[in-house]
Amino acid sequence: MAFSLLSFFFVTTAVPAVENVPASVHDWEVLWAKVLQKNVDESGRIDFESLTRDHFDLDRVVAFIAANAPSNKPNMFPGRVSELAYYINAYNALAMYGVVDAGLPTSLGGFSKFTFFYLRKFSIGEKSISLYDFENDIIRPMGEERVHFALNCMVVSCPRLPRTAFVASELDRQLDTATRSFIAERRNVTIDPNKRTLSLSAIFEFYTQDFLAHAPNLIAYINNYRSEKISQDFKVKFLNYNWTVNKR
Numbered sequence: 673m674a675f676s677l678l679s680f681f682f683v684t685t686a687v688p689a690v691e692n693v694p695a696s697v698h699d700w701e702v703l704w705a706k707v708l709q710k711n712v713d714e715s716g717r718i719d720f721e722s723l724t725r726d727h728f729d730l731d732r733v734v735a736f737i738a739a740n741a742p743s744n745k746p747n748m749f750p751g752r753v754s755e756l757a758y759y760i761n762a763y764n765a766l767a768m769y770g771v772v773d774a775g776l777p778t779s780l781g782g783f784s785k786f787t788f789f790y791l792r793k794f795s796i797g798e799k800s801i802s803l804y805d806f807e808n809d810i811i812r813p814m815g816e817e818r819v820h821f822a823l824n825c826m827v828v829s830c831p832r833l834p835r836t837a838f839v840a841s842e843l844d845r846q847l848d849t850a851t852r853s854f855i856a857e858r859r860n861v862t863i864d865p866n867k868r869t870l871s872l873s874a875i876f877e878f879y880t881q882d883f884l885a886h887a888p889n890l891i892a893y894i895n896n897y898r899s900e901k902i903s904q905d906f907k908v909k910f911l912n913y914n915w916t917v918n919k920r
Contacts, residue, residue: 741797781915
């Protein structure tokens with residue numbers, strides 16, 4: 673009975689019925705980059721008001737995701753890196769589309785968070801899945817912890833949304849740049865030498881185990897991406913996560 677009741681509340685995000693859906697991964701990446709350049713500013717804020725008026729290209733991006741994924745078109749995604757680049761772009765595009773489809777909520781915190789990430793279902797390669805399950809069951813098991821600086825759920829405390837697509841041929845460099853940029857921002861990593869404290873984005877708290885698979889502790893992990901190292905005896909604190917939708 674509990675399962676049936678929960679199933680009643682699932683929100684299925686309809687696949688856009690559009691023509692001219694990209695025929696290849698490359699064309700899809702180019703189209704997604706076009707959407708980003710048009711609707712995302714240099715600070716990573718999204719012009720959702722504009723997207724509500726003109727979302728034809730975003731619709732085409734989402735329609736491609738619904739029809740094509742490594743699970744049903746393995747020949748389109750030759751290898752782990754190609755798959756991972758697709759997953760990052762797909763997650764970001766679906767999160768953007770989800771905000772528009774949900775009617776531009778001001779925040780994705782509280783009950784809205786549960787509805788948006790757990791109950792709202794998206795079509796990915798002809799399968800239906802929530803963003804929560806997409807991230808935790810498909811993306812995270814690939815073992816690339818730097819995705820946490822590339823995946824964007826469209827809220828203020830997320831990593832900065834880039835204005836270009838992630839592509840397999842450049843993915844290692846892109847993820848390295850995203851990681852260094854995230855760690856360099858004071859809103860994500862703040863050092864207080866007087867109190868000997870290190871205040872970190874809650875992303876480091878949410879996914880601690882992923883980072884500790886690549887370093888003995890969080891300070892050591894962060895030091896891998898900093899020229900000025902942080903002392904290992906600093907006390908680590910975590911900042912509150914701002915779930916306000918990151919719109920212009």
